[in-house]
Amino acid sequence: MNYETIASTTAKKNPVGKKNKIIYWIFTGLLAALMTFSGIANAMVTPESVALFQHLGYPVYISAFLGIAKLLGVVAILVPRFPRLKEWAYAGFTFDITGALYSSISSGDPASGWAMLFIGYIIIFGSYFYYHKINR
Numbered sequence: 001m002n003y004e005t006i007a008s009t010t011a012k013k014n015p016v017g018k019k020n021k022i023i024y025w026i027f028t029g030l031l032a033a034l035m036t037f038s039g040i041a042n043a044m045v046t047p048e049s050v051a052l053f054q055h056l057g058y059p060v061y062i063s064a065f066l067g068i069a070k071l072l073g074v075v076a077i078l079v080p081r082f083p084r085l086k087e088w089a090y091a092g093f094t095f096d097i098t099g100a101l102y103s104s105i106s107s108g109d110p111a112s113g114w115a116m117l118f119i120g121y122i123i124i125f126g127s128y129f130y131y132h133k134i135n136r
Contacts, residue, residue: 016134024130031127032078034120035070035093042067056103070096077127083135090128097121 041049042063049063069092076082076089097120104114 016136020130020134024127024134027123027126027130028077031093031123032074034123035074035096039067039070039074043071056107058103066096086131090124090131093124094121097124 044067045060045063049067050060053060053063073089073092076085097117101114101117104117
């Protein structure tokens with residue numbers, strides 16, 4: 001067997017390209033950063049997060065719970081293996097963004113206040129899509 005045969009056989013066994021892995025890690029890194037910063041602010045119950053939760057009509061104690069849940073979700077997304085746990089983390093992040101969107105719209109915030117949440121959806125979808133693309 002020559003080098004070209006080995007290389008083509010390896011390429012057929014592993015159709016996942018380097019490009020897909022790079023795109024996955026870009027989306028996942030952005031998702032991890034978004035949820036980590038948000039999770040830390042919520043878990044520490046910062047004055048900004050307290051003001052936001054009060055504006056949306058939620059009790060302040062929810063902030064710490066959501067913050068810890070986000071941080072655990074980030075760990076689940078970044079740690080290798082545990083595919084079912086990753087699915088739950090992606091679902092949790094989607095529920096979090098959806099709840100934030102619904103709450104923002106319901107509290108009467110203008111579109112400029114909640115339109116940025118769609119970036120969160122794009123990041124979650126990109127990470128989720130490429131996670132499944134590289135783990136077929």
